[in-house]
Amino acid sequence: MTLRLLLVRHGLSSFNKERRIQGRDDLSNLSEEGHEQARRLGASLTEVPFDAIYSSPLQRAASTTASLLEGRGGSAPTPVFDDGLLEVDLEPWSGMSIDELTERHPVDFATWKRQPLELDLQRRDGSSYRPLVELMDQARSFVDGLLQRHPVDQDGTVLVVAHNAILRCLMLTLLGEPEQGFRRLRVDNTSLSIFNLRPGVDQPQVQIECLNSTTHLQPLPDRGKGARLILVRHGETDWNKAGRFQGQIDIPLNDHGRSQAAAARDFLKDVSIDRAWSSTLSRPTKTAEIILEAHSGVPLTQIDGLVEIGHGLWEGKLESEIREGWSELLDTWKRSPETVQMPEGETIQDVWARSVTSWQEIAKGLKPEETALVVAHDAVNKTILCDLLGLTPADIWAVKQGNGGVTVVDITPDPSQPAVVTCLNLTSHFGSVIDRTAAGAL
Numbered sequence: 001m002t003l004r005l006l007l008v009r010h011g012l013s014s015f016n017k018e019r020r021i022q023g024r025d026d027l028s029n030l031s032e033e034g035h036e037q038a039r040r041l042g043a044s045l046t047e048v049p050f051d052a053i054y055s056s057p058l059q060r061a062a063s064t065t066a067s068l069l070e071g072r073g074g075s076a077p078t079p080v081f082d083d084g085l086l087e088v089d090l091e092p093w094s095g096m097s098i099d100e101l102t103e104r105h106p107v108d109f110a111t112w113k114r115q116p117l118e119l120d121l122q123r124r125d126g127s128s129y130r131p132l133v134e135l136m137d138q139a140r141s142f143v144d145g146l147l148q149r150h151p152v153d154q155d156g157t158v159l160v161v162a163h164n165a166i167l168r169c170l171m172l173t174l175l176g177e178p179e180q181g182f183r184r185l186r187v188d189n190t191s192l193s194i195f196n197l198r199p200g201v202d203q204p205q206v207q208i209e210c211l212n213s214t215t216h217l218q219p220l221p222d223r224g225k226g227a228r229l230i231l232v233r234h235g236e237t238d239w240n241k242a243g244r245f246q247g248q249i250d251i252p253l254n255d256h257g258r259s260q261a262a263a264a265r266d267f268l269k270d271v272s273i274d275r276a277w278s279s280t281l282s283r284p285t286k287t288a289e290i291i292l293e294a295h296s297g298v299p300l301t302q303i304d305g306l307v308e309i310g311h312g313l314w315e316g317k318l319e320s321e322i323r324e325g326w327s328e329l330l331d332t333w334k335r336s337p338e339t340v341q342m343p344e345g346e347t348i349q350d351v352w353a354r355s356v357t358s359w360q361e362i363a364k365g366l367k368p369e370e371t372a373l374v375v376a377h378d379a380v381n382k383t384i385l386c387d388l389l390g391l392t393p394a395d396i397w398a399v400k401q402g403n404g405g406v407t408v409v410d411i412t413p414d415p416s417q418p419a420v421v422t423c424l425n426l427t428s429h430f431g432s433v434i435d436r437t438a439a440g441a442l
Contacts, residue, residue, distance in 0.1 A: 003150055003197040003204075004157045005174075006048070007167050010056075010064040011037040012189045019098045022060070022163075023090030030063035037190040038064045040216045042071025044192075044433050050076050051156040054146070056085035056163060064190065065161045079161075084142035087163035088135045091123050114417060116182050132165070132182065139169035152197045152204045171195070174206045175398060178390030185389075186410075186422045188214050188221050192433060196400075201335065209400045209435050211424035216433075219267055221422050226411035227366035228422075229359075230268065231384065232291065232375045234284040235260035236403040240440040244318050247311035247345065252282050260404030260430065260437075261290035267406065267429035268373075269294035276373040277362055279306040279380065287404070288375040298373075305358030308377035309442075312345025338393040348393045352383040359384045363411055363419070378442050381407070388421050402427045402437035 011034025015022045022028045030038075045068070053076065055065040065079050093101055102109050111119045116132045123129065150156050160170070164187050172181040174195055187193070194209040214221050220230075235257030239246040253261065264287070273295045278288040280302040292298050314322050322330050326343065333340045337348050359374070366372055376384075382396040388409060391398060401407075405425040412419060427435045 001153050001155055001199060003147075003152045003154070004209075005195040005197065006045070006050075006157065006159045007170065007193040007195065008041065008064070008068065008159065008161045009164055009167055009187045009189055009191050010058075010061040010161065011035060011067070013060040015095075016189060021090055021093040021096050021098070021101060022087060023094045024058075024087050025091070025094040026058050027095055028060050030060045030067070034060070034064065034189065035067045037217060038067035039071030041190045041192060042068040042073075044216045044428070045072050046074070047432065048434065049157055050159050052150065053077050053079040053159045053161070054082050054085060055079045055161040056087065056166070057081040057083065058087065058163070061085070061161050061163060065159075068159075068161070068190075082142070084138055084145065085160065085162040085166055086138070088131050088165040089129070090121070090131055092121050114183075114414070132169075135165060135169050136173070136177070139166060139173045143170060143173045147197075147204070153199045167193070171208075171211075175208075175389065175391065176395070180418050181390050184418050184421055186212050186221065186420050188212055190214065190217070191221075191423075192216075194434070206398055207400050208398060208424055210426060210433075211421060213423055213426050213428065213433065215426060215428040220271060220406075220408055220426075223371075224410040224412065224420065224422075226368050226413045227363065228371040228411070229363060229366070229409045230271070230273070230371065230373050231381055231407040231409060232264060232287065232373065233378060233381050233401040233403055233405050234279075234287040234375060235264075235290075236438055237283055240403060240438045242318065243438075243440060244316065245311045245314045245322065245442075247308055247315040248281070249315050250281050250283075253286050257283070257403060258286070258290065261287040263429045264404050264406060265291045265294050267426075272371050273298055273373050274370040275366070276300045276375070277306065277358075278302055278375040279308065279377060280304055281307055281377075284375040284377060288373060291373060291375070295373075303358055305354040306374070306376040306380050309342070309348070309351045309379040310345040311342050313343040314345065334397075336394065337396055348379070348383065348396060351379050352387070352393055355380045355383045356387045359387075366411070368411075368413065378440065382442075385421065385424065388419055390418070400425050400435060402435040403440070404430065404437065405435065 013028040015028035191212040196207040197204040237251045278284045381401045408422040
């Protein structure tokens, strides 16, 4: 049973084009470019059924919903316009240009950019408030109400169309509100993020299937002012397809895995890549080599820190075979992976320590204008991304990494700020916005 949430930001608005603060005021409308963005996203969702649609009532979001449904075609539920999806309340700033705001309120604007939860503003009636604190409360209430209406023990797909800040708050609520989480995420105009919710012991199990996909508009979101890293999981192997635990056994790509790597190569062919790293195992190395066919002259460095988790005695076995000898440990691995020592293998903390260290060393060695390709494995990528998202080893199941999936991380020029997970697990180069890669085994 899976409840799938499709989270969409409104299209390019008149205020977006003018670089003005929108906030909760309904002063901005959807531009013609924004309508076209929404129609193109809708066309990419033709295969996806909707059981319910919720939209912010602000006109830029409501118009996005209408144009998305126009582009998608077919039947769809009537959208519900919910005040729980209103954008952050920035009343004193609404309508100001970014340049005007930075000139008139440099300290407050810097707080919003660096410590948004700490921002205090004053409404026109003289009352003071913290916009992001209020918005997080709003997000919790919306999620609670949504899960009452759409229980996670029933299959369903729900479309949510809203705004930049409230969508980030919804995501953080679903992820357990990681520290500094608001600035770790990016949500572009008409981007698609997919969260899967399944029944859990005390609360739903949440998985990010993809984050901030804008592939209906361009391969990757525009880069920031710092270095960029493109993180890719290797293509499929026969053991991935069979659901066999492979770990550090050097299983090569199968034919489908090589075609996935080729699709990633074509997807990234117009993206500048300056340097590349991979695990020393053959499946990520071959994936990287195929991607680099479109980037001649880029050196590839192999490092042991990116090697897959050592499953020990589980390696080479199907889940059914593991259950015969380690049934309780396997259940614990699925429920509380941070507590498990693999029989004669590693812990997730072991993988976390070496993979995050390797990632940080790669990132620190990049110049601001450089882009690096990093190709590794499921558990390795998950630990890196959990660290970047402010999550813990207990949260590795919250991140999906499909074979050949593409993730982008942008380093911020301000060393006090966390890196930004610009997009996560893009798999549309395989023909669908839904990740249909092999489930594999981890």
